[in-house]
Structure formats: C-alpha cells, structure tokens
Amino acid sequence: MSQKKPLCKCGKPAVIFRKYEGSYLCKVHFLQSVERKVKKNIRIHNLVKPGDKIGIGVSGGKDSMVTLYLMHKILSPRRDIEIVSISLDEGIRGYRESSLKYAKELCRKLGIRHYVYSFRKEFGKTLDQKVRQVKKSGKECGIEVSCTLCGVARRYLLNKKSRELKLTKLCTGHNLDDESQAVLMNYIRGDLYRASRMGPEPIVRNGKFIGRIKPLRIIPEKEVALYAILSGLKYHNKECPYRCGLRLEVRDFVNKLEEKHSGIKFSILETFDRILPSLRSQMEKEIGELYYCKKCGEPSSKEICKTCELWR
Numbered sequence: 427m428s429q430k431k432p433l434c435k436c437g438k439p440a441v442i443f444r445k446y447e448g449s450y451l452c453k454v455h456f457l458q459s460v461e462r463k464v465k466k467n468i469r470i471h472n473l474v475k476p477g478d479k480i481g482i483g484v485s486g487g488k489d490s491m492v493t494l495y496l497m498h499k500i501l502s503p504r505r506d507i508e509i510v511s512i513s514l515d516e517g518i519r520g521y522r523e524s525s526l527k528y529a530k531e532l533c534r535k536l537g538i539r540h541y542v543y544s545f546r547k548e549f550g551k552t553l554d555q556k557v558r559q560v561k562k563s564g565k566e567c568g569i570e571v572s573c574t575l576c577g578v579a580r581r582y583l584l585n586k587k588s589r590e591l592k593l594t595k596l597c598t599g600h601n602l603d604d605e606s607q608a609v610l611m612n613y614i615r616g617d618l619y620r621a622s623r624m625g626p627e628p629i630v631r632n633g634k635f636i637g638r639i640k641p642l643r644i645i646p647e648k649e650v651a652l653y654a655i656l657s658g659l660k661y662h663n664k665e666c667p668y669r670c671g672l673r674l675e676v677r678d679f680v681n682k683l684e685e686k687h688s689g690i691k692f693s694i695l696e697t698f699d700r701i702l703p704s705l706r707s708q709m710e711k712e713i714g715e716l717y718y719c720k721k722c723g724e725p726s727s728k729e730i731c732k733t734c735e736l737w738r
Contacts, residue, residue: 446689453656460653464496464641471626473639479508481593486525486662488654489599491532493642498536514580515544517552525662543587549737570671575736582733588636600640603647606694607676622709625702634725
C-alpha cells in the first residue's frame with residue numbers, strides 16, 4: 427500500500443514541512459511565505475527608507491544570492507531607492523574565483539551594478555599569502571587564525587568601500603542559523619561589545635560607520651537553500667577551506683538542539699533581541715567614544731585598529 431504524499435493546505439504536493447509551525451507548504455505557498463516574512467522584517471524594523479542607496483554583499487553563496495534576488499524583487503519597483511552589489515575577493519585559491527562567477531552572473535541578469543574589491547589590492551597580499559606568512563613567523567595562536575584574519579579584513583573593507591560608494595546601508599545575507607550561532611559564540615567568548623552590534627536594526631555610531639541590515643535573519647538556513655533551488659538561482663555550494671573552530675562546534679550544537687526542540691533557533695534570537703537594548707546601553711558606558719585609527723583613519727575601539735595591527 428503506497429503512502430500518501432503530504433499536501434499543502436491548498437491540496438498541492440508539499441515541498442517542505444515546517445516542524446516549528448506544524449505546516450506543509452507547496453512550492454508556491456513556500457516561496458510566498460518566505461517573501462512575506464522578509465517584507466515584514468523590512469517593514470517592522472524600518473530597514474529601508476526613501477532615498478537609500480543600498481549595497482548588497484554578494485559572495486556567490488546561497489544566502490547572498492537569495493538576498494540579492496529578493497531585495498531586487500522587493501525594491502526594484504521603487505524609484506527612490508538604488509541597489510548596488512559588493513563582492514570581496516580574499517584571494518582563496520580554488521574557492522573564491524568560482525563563487526564570484528555566480529555573483530557576477532546574477533548581477534548581470536538583474537541589471538545591478540557590481541563592485542569587486544580584493545585583499546591583494548587593498549592590503550598588498552591575498553589571504554592565502556597572509557596565512558602562510560603568519561604560519562612561517564610562528565605567531566599563530568590557534569586554529570582560527572585564518573578566520574580572524576579574514577573576518578577583520580572583510581568588515582574593514584566592506585565598511586570602507588560602502589562609505590566610498592556613498593551607501594546609506596550595507597545589506598548582508600545572514601540567516602537565522604548564522605544569527606543564533608553568533609549570539610552563542612559572542613556569549614561563550616565573552617565578547618559583549620560585538621554582541622551589542624548585532625540586532626535587527628542598523629547601528630550608526632558616527633559618520634564613518636555604515637549601518638548593516640539583515641533581511642534574512644529570521645529565515646532558517648535550510649529554507650534559504652530551498653528558496654534558491656525553487657527560484658532557479660545558481661549558487662556556489664562549497665564551504666570555505668579555512669572554515670574551522672568554534673563556529674562549527676556551535677553550529678552542530680544548535681542543530682542538535684533544534685532537532686529535539688523545534689523552534690529553539692527562533693527562541694535564541696528573540697530572547698537576545700529583548701535584552702539587546704540593555705546590552706547596548708551598558709556597552710556604550712564601558713566603551714565610550716570610538717577612536718580613529720592613527721594609521722588608516724578608520725573607526726576603532728583602540729588607537730590602532732585591528733586591521734592595521736594584523737594586516738599592515
């Protein structure tokens with residue numbers, strides 16, 4: 427006796443079962459649901475305002491490709507908003523070249539201006555070269571050194587180039603999994619300052635910081651991937667060869683919790699958002715005014731910024 431295939435409420439075959447909602451959705455209703463959630467997130471947190479020039483960070487992976495596609499779909503009818511895309515080429519051989527091809531292809535298809543900036547041009551060396559240099563010097567202090575080098579440089583470059591392009595917002599493809607993992611990682615590391623800079627709404631502490639928005643932060647990673655597939659979006663699906671350390675352990679831990687306790691990722695993020703105002707208030711008292719780096723002039727919590735300390 428053949429098993430009946432699960433159906434959506436409309437009677438069509440389901441493509442997904444949302445355990446946290448207890449609902450089956452067909453292709454049409456699933457796509458509509460994701461788009462509706464993203465629009466609601468944008469509206470509730472006032473992520474987009476008239477006159478905005480928004481830069482969308484595009485790596486070529488599923489999250490950034492869906493973000494670019496959705497933001498274009500939602501905002502292209504508006505004449506008072508401009509969208510451009512930004513990609514960074516860290517210089518990871520055999521990885522970044524192929525991912526950038528997908529980013530360039532989608533930008534061309536959507537008619538969106540695409541800017542690509544490289545570590546080599548900005549810092550004089552690629553990430554591959556920098557990691558080899560650090561290892562040779564014997565200064566490596568843990569398996570996450572490559573992620574630290576990359577993360578610091580990426581944040582620096584994205585902010586600097588966004589400001590040079592006169593962007594009002596920088597849009598990233600962080601999904602629910604990314605955000606819930608980041609909450610726990612910052613707590614485990616005791617990095618309350620970085621945690622205070624998270625949240626649904628952009629933070630601008632001075633004229634040199636470009637506020638970031640994350641329209642997908644309430645969409646689970648698996649749903650982002652399914653949306654990309656059902657929308658016919660081609661994307662790069664390989665993990666970065668340098669990815670390692672605490673992030674992977676936290677990811678596995680949160681996924682196991684989600685399997686046993688459906689909706690736990692939403693709970694982690696919602697609880698964090700509730701305490702965020704108090705956390706920001708406390709951090710502002712402790713950190714005080716920001717410095718400007720003596721070497722590069724960029725905003726910094728110290729006299730010399732982390733990027734100059736590590737890269738220059």
